Amino acid sequence: MSATTLHIAFDVDQVRRHFPILNREVKGKPLVYFDNAATTQKPVEVIDALTSYYQYFNANIHRGIHSLAEEATAAYEATRDTVQQFINARQREEIIFTRGVTESINLVAYTWARTNLKAGDEILISGMEHHSNIVPWQLIGEMTGAKLKVIPVDDNGELMMDEFHNLLNEKVKLVSVVHASNSLGTINPVKEIIDAAHKVGAIVMLDGAQSTVHLDIDVQELDCDFFAISSHKVYGPTGIGVLYGKRALLEAMPPFMGGGEMIKDVSFEKTTWNELPYKFEAGTPNIADTVALKAAIDFVQRIGKKQIRLHEEELLQYATEELQNIDGIRLIGTAKQKVSVASFVVEGVHPQDLGILLDNQGVAVRTGHHCTQPLMNRFGIPGTTRASFAMYNTKDEIDVMIAGLQKAIKLLR
């Protein structure tokens, strides 16, 4: 029986039992963890996968002839198959393991973009990008002479699609946009972006850091050229991520880093590259975390992405309603399509003060610019307070946050 057929009825109490960290207290209060867009907590299945790797089959992969190396290799490669199926990639060779979304984007920047862009070309990003989907393109722009253009964001935190279509022309060679915004929650119309970009001959990279955990990802249906995933935002370990790329593009790209694993033959005169996906996986990879990523994806699929999404949507709706009752609050990010992120500012109150006082109530939220400074400038604010919800959160926890907010605001004003 495959993992996906094991759906159980969604029961948040049941789900919470899988996450040991939710039993702890912060400042003498039960932890309310609402910083899931930064990183999700790990189910015991993932923690067990990590420890069992180190306890039973830790070995360096691919080259070893002994049993441990074979077992470790099998487990590592099994994660590749799971990821392939998870995002519906055509082939397992299209799944490259990286350290995370940042490295995935940099890999494409330093290989595909550096060799394919020239002066006069344009790279199109959006006004709601994380710094990791801005800075690599600025660096490549400096190297190649390609220009960075930005799709503007409207007052609701949605991309201005008319402007996007205006900006699109045959000079645009690459469009790199965030699938779902980490600061606002906005789900972008990526299918429309991809189809339009392909018509002018541009390729499209999607930053899936936030979307992978919430939405069904089908890279074939999306037809994106590159897709970046972060494991630790999908209930998996830190330090591991994925770059999906269409095979033809990956084949044509030069290697990113040189070293072991990624070579076929090495001589001092000439080195030939290993085949995909190993060409892009130089050195001993992060084996343990990759192995445990499979446990995370299996877990998500067992609970059921659709059920998780329905639960998170309910939480977002409830939180949005409750937040709006607070005097002087302004929601930042009111797009029609959102993942479970509630970002807001409170008149006359600094987000950092709110964050400290909420922490004092055991509530973990994120405050600040969320590594999206240009977006914060767009809204004329230095930062927001952001609550982001995951499968294990509850309405009761939202009540705790709202009470904490009211108490904090009273104190701070």
Add this chain to the structure above:
Amino acid sequence: MKSIAQIEEEIVEDFSLFDTWDEKYEYIIDMGKKLKPLEDEHKKDENKIKGCQSTVWMVSELKDGKVYYRAESDAVIVKGLVSMLIRVLSGHEPKEIINAKLDFIDKIGMKQHLAQTRSNGLLSMVKQMKLDATVYLAKMASPNPSEGGA
């Protein structure tokens, strides 16, 4: 004139009266609100100590061999902590400031605000206060000491 260590001890005693974190923060927020605001002319980039989330502006001057600090922040809790640092360090000789242990912050349970989380400018502020003191000390030791803002 109390020593830095004595003032630190006073603050620790003040905080020992509080039973809960709520009371501690209430007190710090109150001090933040009471901190005399810095004139706008001082809120310029060269006086800025930037954290990832909040900003501190600080100016100092040397008067009769002692360093005086004034500062402000856009976040109230940081402002309260800043006000405590000023209460502890301002009006002392550079040498005493440079050698100040400042472990009262740990003793009152506010060490997390000095952690390297980039979340605020407090740690940078402590460094800047000591750096200013070091500059004044060097000026005082030089043959032509010129007093004024660092």
